[in-house]
Amino acid sequence: MRRKGLASMAAQTVASTTDTPNAPAAPAAPPVDLGPAVALSCRECGERTPLSPSFACASCFGPLEAAYELPTGDPEALRKAIEAGPESIWRYAPLLPVPADVAAKPNLNPGFTRLVKADRLAAELGVTGELYVKDDSGNPTHSFKDRVVAIAVEAARAFGFTTLSCSSTGNLAGAVGAAAARAGLRSCVFIPHDLEQGKVVMAAVYGGDVVAIEGTYDDVNRFCSELIGDPIGEGWGFTNVNLRPYYAEGSKTLAYEICEQLGWRIPDQIVIPVASGSQLTKIDKGLQELIKVGLVEEKPYRIIAAQAEGCSPVSAAYKAGHDVVRPVKPDTIVKSLAIGNPADGPYVLDIARRTGGAVEDVTDEQVVEGIKLLARTEGIFAETAGGVTVGVAKKLLEAGVLDPAATTVVINTGDGLKTLDAVAATSGPTATIRPSLEAFRAAGLSAH
Numbered sequence: 311m312r313r314k315g316l317a318s319m320a321a322q323t324v325a326s327t328t329d330t331p332n333a334p335a336a337p338a339a340p341p342v343d344l345g346p347a348v349a350l351s352c353r354e355c356g357e358r359t360p361l362s363p364s365f366a367c368a369s370c371f372g373p374l375e376a377a378y379e380l381p382t383g384d385p386e387a388l389r390k391a392i393e394a395g396p397e398s399i400w401r402y403a404p405l406l407p408v409p410a411d412v413a414a415k416p417n418l419n420p421g422f423t424r425l426v427k428a429d430r431l432a433a434e435l436g437v438t439g440e441l442y443v444k445d446d447s448g449n450p451t452h453s454f455k456d457r458v459v460a461i462a463v464e465a466a467r468a469f470g471f472t473t474l475s476c477s478s479t480g481n482l483a484g485a486v487g488a489a490a491a492r493a494g495l496r497s498c499v500f501i502p503h504d505l506e507q508g509k510v511v512m513a514a515v516y517g518g519d520v521v522a523i524e525g526t527y528d529d530v531n532r533f534c535s536e537l538i539g540d541p542i543g544e545g546w547g548f549t550n551v552n553l554r555p556y557y558a559e560g561s562k563t564l565a566y567e568i569c570e571q572l573g574w575r576i577p578d579q580i581v582i583p584v585a586s587g588s589q590l591t592k593i594d595k596g597l598q599e600l601i602k603v604g605l606v607e608e609k610p611y612r613i614i615a616a617q618a619e620g621c622s623p624v625s626a627a628y629k630a631g632h633d634v635v636r637p638v639k640p641d642t643i644v645k646s647l648a649i650g651n652p653a654d655g656p657y658v659l660d661i662a663r664r665t666g667g668a669v670e671d672v673t674d675e676q677v678v679e680g681i682k683l684l685a686r687t688e689g690i691f692a693e694t695a696g697g698v699t700v701g702v703a704k705k706l707l708e709a710g711v712l713d714p715a716a717t718t719v720v721i722n723t724g725d726g727l728k729t730l731d732a733v734a735a736t737s738g739p740t741a742t743i744r745p746s747l748e749a750f751r752a753a754g755l756s757a758h
């Protein structure tokens with residue numbers, strides 16, 4: 311019952327097609343090599359199904375996820391192998407649904423972005439413990455989406471797809487366009503018509519097709535589900551729909567990197583932005599796996615989910631004590647997080663509650679304030695989603711919900727250059743003058 315949103319989405323897809331992606335009737339497919347991933351398993355009923363481009367359980371319509379045979383050997387040997395690996399997400403290939411030779415294929419080598427010790431931001435926020443910003447704007451197309459798309463490309467190759475597609479709030483479209491160009495695949499991506507110019511241009515420049523849909527992201531997503539069920543969509547891998555169980559796993563690498571960069575230790579508190587909630591649930595999964603394979607010591611950690619007030623269905627459910635996330639119509643400058651019907655919303659609630667974390671939202675004004683605070687204190691120009699996590703960290707520190715003495719990581723998932731409009735009105739020249747000392751003196755800036 312509580313998974314109503316998801317179940318109806320899956321049911322809709324099944325109803326619109328004669329040959330569903332989950333039909334068991336197909337002849338035995340050739341074995342697929344996706345490294346340690348051995349099957350898909352249902353997150354609701356646990357039923358297993360072979361690796362395939364499916365996303366919903368045939369028995370209960372629950373979402374499918376990759377299931378692994380994780381390394382069981384000496385953790386010290388695994389740690390050494392990882393540390394000697396490439397400076398990208400591929401150093402964690404033994405924990406990802408990718409073939410062992412993945413790094414040798416043409417790809418964008420995302421990940422291994424910097425973890426910045428943010429002492430000046432800490433001082434400003436009254437944090438006495440260690441505060442870090444995981445800055446994923448350093449990825450090849452300047453958002454965390456390069457991580458998930460790189461995994462989806464491997465799944466697309468394994469399943470023989472020739473076109474890479476997605477429904478996107480902006481960053482995903484750019485990541486898909488670039489990764490497809492590099493891999494030699496066709497791309498066709500779908501976006502809402504009202505995105506920031508930086509994101510539209512970034513999606514189109516790689517030469518793939520970009521289709522703007524007159525509607526919200528949730529309309530775009532519904533349309534893509536229909537496309538998958540139609541012959542038009544044959545041979546198409548939708549990173550965040552039929553390849554979602556693979557794609558989503560890419561977010562685990564954020565957890566792996568944060569822990570490795572902290573000297574193989576789990577932080578006490580992590581603040582994560584939430585659109586569909588996929589990234590947050592996989593960061594939690596990544597932490598659990600690191601504990602399981604013995605790369606980090608088990609310890610309590612708190613997961614904090616961050617949303618923009620103008621699209622805060624998960625935060626609203628959390629505050630009301632609900633298990634069900636009621637869809638909303640987004641109205642916020644934070645377009646990258648503007649998903650009104652988040653597929654992983656209920657799981658985000660579970661994780662926030664299980665870890666003693668929280669779900670919180672901030673206004674658009676607080677988002678802008680967060681962007682400027684991070685820029686002013688640490689020299690990091692975040693996109694609006696980064697303004698959300700910084701804003702939520704600030705709000706929860708002030709409310710006494712976050713522990714100021716703990717080790718805290720705030721994630722910045724994208725680059726401020728893609729969302730210039732958010733700060734353009736308040737970030738211009740301090741003065742415009744003639745090129746003379748007299749004019750400069752008159753501007754009153756010489757005392758600086």
Ligand SMILES: *Cc1c(COP(=O)(O)O)cnc(C)c1O
Binds near residue numbers: 455588
């Ligand atoms: C996609 C995206 C997220 C998170 O997306 P989920 O759907 O919750 O995984 C966060 N920040 C940015 C900038 C994004 O583009």
Ligand SMILES: [Zn+2]
Binds near residue numbers: 352354
């Ligand atoms: Zn199931």
